[in-house]
Amino acid sequence: MEAVDCGQDFAALVDYAHTPDAVSSVLATATEFTSGKVIALLGCGGDRDPSKRPLMGSALAQGSAVAIFTSDNPRSEDPQKILDAMTGHLVVDKPSQIIVDRRAAIEYAVSLCQAGDTLLLLGKGHENGQEIAGQKIDFDDRTVLAEVIEARR
Numbered sequence: 001m002e003a004v005d006c007g008q009d010f011a012a013l014v015d016y017a018h019t020p021d022a023v024s025s026v027l028a029t030a031t032e033f034t035s036g037k038v039i040a041l042l043g044c045g046g047d048r049d050p051s052k053r054p055l056m057g058s059a060l061a062q063g064s065a066v067a068i069f070t071s072d073n074p075r076s077e078d079p080q081k082i083l084d085a086m087t088g089h090l091v092v093d094k095p096s097q098i099i100v101d102r103r104a105a106i107e108y109a110v111s112l113c114q115a116g117d118t119l120l121l122l123g124k125g126h127e128n129g130q131e132i133a134g135q136k137i138d139f140d141d142r143t144v145l146a147e148v149i150e151a152r153r
Contacts, residue, residue, distance in 0.1 A: 001026070002125070004142055006149040009115040010036070014141045016125025018045070018072075020055035023122055027063025036116030037065035041109050042123050043072030043102065044082050046131075057086035064120070066112060067096040070105035072123045073131040102130065103144055110148045121145060 004012040011034070017026045023042060030038045042060045044053045060067045069087055071079040079100050087098060099105035106121065113119050121141045124130075130139035 002142060004145045004149065006146055006153070008113070008149050008153075010113040010117040010119060012110075012113075012119045012121075012145055012149060014121045014125060014145065016127075017042075017122045018125075020052060020059045023056060023059040024063055026120060026122065027059070030118045030120055031063070034116070034118040036114060036118070038063070038118050038120065039066040039068070039109055039112055040064035040120040040122060041068040041070055041105055043070045043074075043079075044086055044123070045073045046075035046077030046079070046082055050085060053082065053085040054089050057090055060086075060122075061090050061092050061094075061096060065094060066109075067092065067094070068105050068109050069096070069098045070102045071100055071130070071132075072102075073127075074133075075131045076134060079132075102139065102141075103148075106141070106144055107148050110145070110152055119145075 001015040128140045129136040
């Protein structure tokens with residue numbers, strides 16, 4: 001887990017959690033240490049085990065106050081279909097959003113943050129690229145998050 005600190009009044013953390021158990025664990029820990037709400041963003045990788053997608057979606061929805069579902073590394077798969085697999089079974093009684101574009105999802109997540117909240121970007125952690133339709137584009141959650149927080153100031 002890595003903190004992104006740009007002097008904001010909420011905690012912003014990036015973590016590689018990419019299994020249902022890891023997501024649940026990170027969210028439980030964040031909830032324990034957060035005075036405000038836990039806002040969490042997550043996607044599932046394409047061309048990987050599709051059976052864990054609904055489990056990941058459930059872990060995110062159950063463990064956060066606000067759940068934002070987005071792309072991870074869709075690889076050769078349609079990102080919307082991955083998100084549908086993560087969320088199609090959910091009955092969510094709290095704020096949630098599906099935003100395919102990861103940067104736009106991060107921008108939305110940051111816009112929701114208030115003093116005392118914790119924002120978690122999960123799934124990519126230290127990765128510095130995003131694999132989309134056979135191409136790897138530069139994308140680092142830590143860098144994008146810092147840019148978005150700075151732009152908000």
